[in-house]
Amino acid sequence: EAGVVQSPRYKIIEKKQPVAFWCNPISGHNTLYWYLQNLGQGPELLIRYENEEAVDDSQLPKDRFSAERLKGVDSTLKIQPAELGDSAVYLCASSVTVTTEAFFGQGTRLTVV
């Protein structure tokens, strides 16, 4: 069974530029998460989807971050414009339901210069 797939793996952009991350969850997983992880810290939730509905998005900086999950499968996370402080690893995870184990993709390491 294929795992969670994310792309790109690495991205370097200049500040104020836009950037987008893509995630393909495990087939049949209804719940999808986007996390941000800074060095030496645990993942922090940005947004959770139940099918195509966004829930638990209180930690998403909505002035510059947006996310969507079309048809309840793939998801994209966008930052526009990026700031230096956005440099981090962006992790996508999925689970069958909200109470079951979440499995992570490889992550996207973003560097804003």
Added chain:
Amino acid sequence: QKEVEQNSGPLSVPEGAIASLNCTYSDRGSQSFFWYRQYSGKSPELIMSIYSNGDKEDGRFTAQLNKASQYVSLLIRDSQPSDSATYLCAVNTGGSYIPTFGRGTSLIVHP
């Protein structure tokens, strides 16, 4: 107060010893508990999940949950250098079921 607390370590143990990793959480309504392993530069990898009080064993790993004391622990028996990684505790907190992570404990197993 952070909802999920872990000692950042590093915890250093000799090869073959038992490594004990601990995690405390603040939300008494939490129902689901997970341990992840994260190697440097890699994404978190699920090791174990535990949902009820007591012990759950899987190979060299044992998860222990005590809801009354609000802690969950992970024991690694016969530790190997390949177990050297950061171990993340995750708790699905209360009614919102938000998977909240601790900052992780760095484990070093030396030969």
